[in-house]
Amino acid sequence: MDHATNISQAPAPQAANARDDAGQQHPLGIYFKIWGLLFFLSLMSYLVDYLGFQGLLRWSLILTFMFMKAGLIVSVFMHMMWERLALMYAILLPPLCLIVLVGLMSLESDYTHWTRVIFFEAATEVQPVEH
Amino acid sequence: MSQTTLTQQDHLVTAPNSLEGLVSDWSTDQEVFKKVQWGKAMMWIFLLSDTFIFSCFLTSYMTVRASTTVPWPNPSEVFALTLFGQNVPLILIAIMTFVLISSSGTMAMAVNFGYRRNRKMTAALMYATALLGLMFVSMQAFEWTKLISEGARPWANPWGAPQFGATFFMITGFHGLHVTIGVIYLTIIATRVLNGVYDRNGKYEVVEIAGLYWHFVDLVWVFIFAFFYLW
Numbered sequence: 001m002d003h004a005t006n007i008s009q010a011p012a013p014q015a016a017n018a019r020d021d022a023g024q025q026h027p028l029g030i031y032f033k034i035w036g037l038l039f040f041l042s043l044m045s046y047l048v049d050y051l052g053f054q055g056l057l058r059w060s061l062i063l064t065f066m067f068m069k070a071g072l073i074v075s076v077f078m079h080m081m082w083e084r085l086a087l088m089y090a091i092l093l094p095p096l097c098l099i100v101l102v103g104l105m106s107l108e109s110d111y112t113h114w115t116r117v118i119f120f121e122a123a124t125e126v127q128p129v130e131h
Numbered sequence: 132m133s134q135t136t137l138t139q140q141d142h143l144v145t146a147p148n149s150l151e152g153l154v155s156d157w158s159t160d161q162e163v164f165k166k167v168q169w170g171k172a173m174m175w176i177f178l179l180s181d182t183f184i185f186s187c188f189l190t191s192y193m194t195v196r197a198s199t200t201v202p203w204p205n206p207s208e209v210f211a212l213t214l215f216g217q218n219v220p221l222i223l224i225a226i227m228t229f230v231l232i233s234s235s236g237t238m239a240m241a242v243n244f245g246y247r248r249n250r251k252m253t254a255a256l257m258y259a260t261a262l263l264g265l266m267f268v269s270m271q272a273f274e275w276t277k278l279i280s281e282g283a284r285p286w287a288n289p290w291g292a293p294q295f296g297a298t299f300f301m302i303t304g305f306h307g308l309h310v311t312i313g314v315i316y317l318t319i320i321a322t323r324v325l326n327g328v329y330d331r332n333g334k335y336e337v338v339e340i341a342g343l344y345w346h347f348v349d350l351v352w353v354f355i356f357a358f359f360y361l362w
Binding site for chain 1: 190
């Protein structure tokens with residue numbers, strides 16, 4: 001029944017305004033603010049490279065700016081912060097299992113790396129001595 | 132309304148294992164995402180699956196980059212351009228990033244004007260978004276041409292680890308494909324907006340759904356920019 005009333009209301013423009021969800025009507029100002037903020041964050045992440053920061057400082061800054069930008073896009077531009085919790089959880093929780101994949105793959109790549117270092121590089125180093 | 136409910140109930144009772152019963156089970160009047168248009172929920176679910184595809188690409192990039200013993204090419208130098216006699220690191224990628232963020236901004240405004248039932252502004256902003264997307268793809272085509280002419284191949288390159296080419300062409304190529312599809316998608320929807328299709332049927336959420344796809348393309352670029360170009 002609930003679904004049916006939604007459908008019957010949808011074609012009427014005035015009714016659509018009354019619905020709390022479909023509107024997603026927010027003042028234009030917020031989009032300009034987020035737009036400006038995204039420009040600023042992009043500029044900052046570009047400066048990380050331009051100024052040549054290295055090591056821990058470099059990747060912590062890259063990750064910080066990246067997650068801030070991603071958060072702003074998803075929550076405001078994609079309206080996620082105004083959606084119902086059911087949709088929010090259904091979309092935002094599943095990607096968390098990627099952490100497991102990244103964890104496994106980083107262990108695996110570490111293993112591959114050291115295997116290559118020990119066997120391949122040792123082989124190339126030994127050769128000149130023998131000849 | 133009560134009549135359709137009755138027939139659905141009938142299917143449930145009489146032939147639950149027939150094709151009709153299967154369709155009826157899946158289409159009975161139930162919803163999880165209440166007050167969310169089905170098109171929007173489906174677009175979100177599609178984007179979730181796309182998230183996993185791009186994550187697989189980026190994770191495999193992490194794996195090959197971390198496991199190679201040959202030094203990884205420095206993206207800051209590989210993607211540098213000579214402007215006005217000066218070597219500016221990563222400048223093309225920075226411009227591409229700003230273009231894509233601007234397109235996300237115009238798209239967000241288009242959605243807003245759509246819900247205000249402003250037909251012309253919505254269409255104009257969507258065309259602007261598509262145009263910025265086209266600029267992005269053109270710059271990417273330029274970048275690919277430049278790199279290929281310098282000797283970058285999926286199996287080798289003059290700067291270091293051969294895996295660089297494979298991941299570069301795969302990741303940016305797949306993202307560029309998404310942008311290209313988005314440009315076509317937005318152009319179609321913008322033309323329908325201009326023709327007043329959504330004024331007649333009242334379904335301006337179509338603009339928001341197209342917007343979700345476009346913002347996602349921008350979102351993926353945020354991660355590619357951070358992991359591939361800056362790292």
